[in-house]
Amino acid sequence: MSAANSPPRRARSGNRRDETARLAVLHAADDLLVEHGFGALTVEAIARRAGVAKQTIYRWWPSKVEVLLDTLVMDSEKSLPVPAEKITAEVVRGYFRGFARFVTRDPAGKVLLALIAEAQHDSGTAGNLREHYLDPRREREREMLARGTENGEIAPKLGPDATIDALSGPIVYCALTGSAVPRGLLDTLFEDLLRPRSG
Incomplete structure (x- = not known):
């Protein structure tokens, strides 16, 4: 000050x-x-x-891309924090449900989609997006899945990166193409990929 x-x-x-x-x-x-x-x-x-x-x-x-990246980081920390406390199957499911809402309804989700789209034909945007947003968040998401696995709450069929991609990829595709996320899509993927323990 x-x-x-x-x-x-x-x-x-x-x-x-x-x-x-x-x-x-x-x-x-x-x-x-x-x-x-x-x-x-x-x-x-x-x-x-x-x-x-x-x-x-x-x-x-340096450019509007960096402004948007700062906006995305700030807003997503508020709207879509990666759980770091006790990780249960429902916490993991809730996080990915929140991600679906984030990219389809939240203004900050529109920033993410715009940067993903721009990254397809601008390597600088792609690098900045990975370094400042995607990689740090992915690290926390991996930790979330690891804790859930250690707790016996989930039993992933795939490695952590493939699991995250398989859960979030269809949602991002729907959002980028302006389609509604099909009802039950996430739950079906979640049950199939993570085999949460019942009871």
Whole structure:
């Protein structure tokens, strides 16, 4: 906080951000993406909606992709945290049900889908998405499955990465193509892939 009253110190730090402005930029990017789509989203529009200078955004983020990534990380930690406490079969099932809601109904889920789509023809976006979002989350998801397996709550037929892909892949496909996620799809996949212990 004191840095706000000390311009020289703020200038030296470079990465120190005014939290109010940072949040305004992230919320503006999220809202504009939902309203207009990835292609129409510009740094100028984000700056205008957030009430900050365009140069301020470029000082903090190299491009709109990095703004969206920060938005995605922040919002998904709130909307879709990976369970880390006592892992039961129902906790794992609930997480993947939450993921289905996230990509089909949550504005932050639309950010994820937009970045996945952009990553198909932009290797920089693909690398950033993996490094800053997909890989860290995948690590926590693997840990969730490992704990559930150790507890005897689930008995995966496949390795952790293949299991996560098999559960989330059809949901992402439905969301990317604008289709409804079929009722019972996740439960069927879950029962088949993880064989939760009954009782």
